[in-house]
Amino acid sequence: MTNISPEPILAGDIRAMARAATAIENRTAAAEPLLKALFPHTGQAAVIGITGPPGAGKSTLVDQLTRILRAEDVPTGIICVDPSSPFSGGAILGDRIRMQRHHADPGVFVRSMATRGSVGGLARGTLEMALMLDAAGKRVILIETVGVGQDEVEVARLADVTAVVLAPGMGDDVQALKAGILEIADVFVINKADLEGAARLEQELRAMLSLATRPVEVPIVKTVASQGDGIGEALAAIRSVQSGNKRDSVRLWALRLREMLRERLLERIPLEELGAAAEAVASRRQDPYTIVEQWLSTLY
Numbered sequence: 288m289t290n291i292s293p294e295p296i297l298a299g300d301i302r303a304m305a306r307a308a309t310a311i312e313n314r315t316a317a318a319e320p321l322l323k324a325l326f327p328h329t330g331q332a333a334v335i336g337i338t339g340p341p342g343a344g345k346s347t348l349v350d351q352l353t354r355i356l357r358a359e360d361v362p363t364g365i366i367c368v369d370p371s372s373p374f375s376g377g378a379i380l381g382d383r384i385r386m387q388r389h390h391a392d393p394g395v396f397v398r399s400m401a402t403r404g405s406v407g408g409l410a411r412g413t414l415e416m417a418l419m420l421d422a423a424g425k426r427v428i429l430i431e432t433v434g435v436g437q438d439e440v441e442v443a444r445l446a447d448v449t450a451v452v453l454a455p456g457m458g459d460d461v462q463a464l465k466a467g468i469l470e471i472a473d474v475f476v477i478n479k480a481d482l483e484g485a486a487r488l489e490q491e492l493r494a495m496l497s498l499a500t501r502p503v504e505v506p507i508v509k510t511v512a513s514q515g516d517g518i519g520e521a522l523a524a525i526r527s528v529q530s531g532n533k534r535d536s537v538r539l540w541a542l543r544l545r546e547m548l549r550e551r552l553l554e555r556i557p558l559e560e561l562g563a564a565a566e567a568v569a570s571r572r573q574d575p576y577t578i579v580e581q582w583l584s585t586l587y
């Protein structure tokens with residue numbers, strides 16, 4: 288195992304960041320010592336989740352938000368969670384081409400991550416990637432995930448602010464949206480406001496929100512990301528949520544720690560063993576309490 292030195296990352300060296308990103312994504316042995324060394328230098332970045340149905344314009348919006356952030360000289364990180372789902376195949380190439388203009392800008396670091404269909408693992412990898420970028424001096428980190436499953440709900444929990452991007456004419460009625468996605472939204476962006484149906488989508492969304500019991504009002508912003516319209520407003524809405532309603536980081540870390548603990552424990556139990564134990568319990572050959580006790584006692 289070759290260790291990765293934290294210093295060049297802390298200095299914002301792009302090659303070192305790319306190496307670290309690969310180690311984090313592949314979960315190599317070098318990743319954890321590195322993350323430990325970087326951790327004291329984190330806590331400065333705003334992590335913004337951008338989620339929503341396939342094709343809503345998330346990547347276009349991320350690209351436009353980055354343009355504004357860079358005009359303000361804000362060091363920016365972009366994490367695109369590659370949809371390995373059948374819904375969005377082929378979209379990644381387009382994303383890469385779109386993001387290329389930022390590649391020439393050393394103030395932007397773009398990284399794609401594959402989901403590999405693992406719930407939880409994605410959230411962890413994404414959090415670690417964001418922590419690395421935070422330590423490397425990025426001050427805003429945009430995370431794009433597709434809103435089709437559980438993954439983005441998990442990822443959104445890791446973000447300081449989550450913007451849900453919707454678009455008209457996608458056959459995605461508001462009713463059809465996953466309830467989980469509606470719950471995690473801090474800001475709604477109705478993109479493709481140039482298309483017919485945007486006003487109706489907004490009405491439906493407002494009607495739906497009026498029924499939901501949310502402690503704070505969720506702003507709705509309309510954009511035409513492909514034209515760069517409304518992007519400043521979207522960023523302002525995101526920022527106002529972030530400053531006014533910033534998620535309590537103690538609570539966030541309580542969630543993250545719990546998730547890490549759960550994951551670490553589960554990693555220690557082979558799937559076959561879990562399966563065998565489930566059979567034993569289901570057939571009443573063993574009780575679940577004894578099994579869990581046994582696992583815990585042999586773990587460390």
Ligand SMILES: Nc1nc2c(ncn2[C@@H]2O[C@H](COP(=O)(O)OP(=O)(O)OP(=O)(O)O)[C@@H](O)[C@H]2O)c(=O)[nH]1
Pocket residue numbers: 340341342343344345346347348375378381433478479480481482510511512513514
């Ligand atoms: N008419 C219109 N088209 C847009 C707008 N924003 C994005 N598009 C187009 O919509 C398509 C999908 O945009 P993306 O940004 O790739 O959408 P996405 O949500 O990232 O898609 P996935 O990553 O595949 O889920 C592209 O062809 C964009 O050019 C908009 O405001 N109006």
Ligand SMILES: [Mg+2]
Pocket residue numbers: 345346347378382431
């Ligand atoms: Mg995209």
